[in-house]
Amino acid sequence: MIGLVDCNNFYVSCERVFQPRLVGVPVGVMSNNDGCVIARSNELKALGVEMGTPAFELQHLVRQGQVHLLSSNYELYGDMSARVREVLEEFSAGVEPYSIDEMFVSFDGFDAATTLALSRTLHHKVRQFTGIPVCVGVAPTRTLAKLANRAAKKIPAYGGTCVLHADSTESRELLQRIELGDVWGVGRRLVERLAVQGIETAWDLRQADPKAIRRRFSVTLERTVRELQGTPCIELNDADRPRDRIMTSRSFGRLTGEPGEIQAAIRQHAQRSAEKLRAQDSHARAVYVFLKTNRHRLDLPQYSPSAIVELPEPTNDSRQILHAASQALYAIYRPGYRFMKAGVMLLDLVDANRQQLSLLDTPERASQRDKSHQLMAALDEINQKMGRGTVTLGRPTPGAAWHLRCAHRTPRWTTRWNELPAVPMG
Structure with missing residues (x-):
């Protein structure tokens, strides 16, 4: 048996853990740059607010106090997701994250009564230990577990x-x-095609002949049919498997053509990508940098360049990656354009423990690699303990154009020492 634990209204629930005043009132979380609603409480859904509603259309309700809109606080959400996973791992050795708010949990080896009791325990314990409400669906396959949830x-x-x-x-x-x-x-397209075959419900699809479904549609849909019949056919990718490439990108808070601001954005993205690279114990052989103008602004000149710089040797040192990213930016930047987005991607990744060294390698270069490893390890340890961005290569300029608009972001309660909740004395 496999269970799916799904956090209810996850982004909103994370906010409510530290702000009980938001419980029972309409709350929405906005996308990057406070553009549109991407998460809604049940109370906000009841008002008829759809997913993706532009935030400006709700400002009159915000001013009247009928609706609360918050900026995305992804650092908080990511940490709360990790805490939910830690609770689940206390009860099961097989926990597979499917998304930030959904995790599959193995129930193998339990009889029916124990499975029901354990699922109820997870439902209660996650809420007790993290404050996040969840629903638990358990079934023989992942597709059925989704429906049970x-x-x-x-x-x-x-x-x-x-x-x-x-x-x-x-x-x-x-x-x-x-x-x-x-x-x-x-x-949606599959629904329309299946309807022609008289298949309109999950039960109809379960009753279909898997081989016929494969011939008429695809092997993927055949797996779905077999899963509905109780035969496991879908395996998730290992969440701990190293990624083949790593990208960090972000839309700017406002358009900018200032080279210093764009350089600062690339610097931040390159460092964050290097952190992710070290977290999965990999090295990169090349750095890809891109810029984008706003193609919807027909009144502005358009230019969306990119460049790849090959590294002298595979590395996960932020300094070398940042240097390569700066080289790429220098090659593609042109004045006279206002950019809306920039990004850095690390390519051709290799396992740090299986790196092939040159026959001309010297003790001096080996010593330099050891020092680089120690420096980066110290950097990551400090940032992990004291909060991301505590120690960086260069400091971001406050209020720079590339910063996200997040005028209504709540404190990052669980990951920043300077944003811990304060209790007044006396």
Whole structure:
């Protein structure tokens, strides 16, 4: 059996953990640069606010105090997600993050009664230890676990926990009530094509012949059919598997053509990419840098260049990566353009422990690599303990154009010493 633990209204729930005044009131979290609503509390949904609603359309409700809009606080959300995972790992050795707010949990080896009891324990303990409300769906396959989780969230009788068995009457009744578009991996176009075949519900798809589905559609949909029938066919990629490339990019808070501001943005992105590279114990062979103007601003000249600089040798040293990124930026920057986005991507990654050294390698170069490793390890340790950005190569200019607009971001309560909640004395 496999369980799916899904955090309810995750971004909003993270904010409510440290601001109880937001409980029970309409709350929305905005996208980068405070552009549109990307997360909604149930109260905000009840007002008819759709996902992606531009934030400016809700400002009259904000001024009236009827709605609370907050800037994205991804550092807080990422840390709270890690805390949820830590709780789950206390009860199961097999925890697979699917997204920032969803995690699959292995229930292998438990009988039916123990599985139900453990799922209820997870439902309670995550809320108790982190403050984040979750729903738990358990079933023989990941696709069924997704549907069980949906039932746990949508049907009050389940109380936030639903355990499905593939051939049970309960499973059949539930699948007959679920529309095809709510099945994991079945998109709108597939829904339309399947409807022509008389397949309109999750139960209809479960009853289909997997081989016929493969011939008419795809092997991916065949796997979905088999999963609905109770045969595990979908495996997730290992979350700890090193990535093949690492990119850090961000839209600017406002358009800018100032070379100093763009250089500062590239410097920050290069350092962050290097941190990610060291976290997965890899080295990069090349650095890719790109800039973008706003293609929707037809009144402005357009220019979206990119460049790749090969590193002298594979490295994860922020200094060498930053130097290469600066070289790439120097090659592509042109005055007279106002840019809206910049990014840095590290390419051709190799395992740091399997790096092939040159036959001409010298003791001096080996010593330099050791010193580089020690310096970067110290840098990462300080930033991990004291908060990201405590020690950096160059300091960002406050108020620079490339900074995100986040006028309504709450404190990063769990990761920044200077933003810890203060309790008044006396």
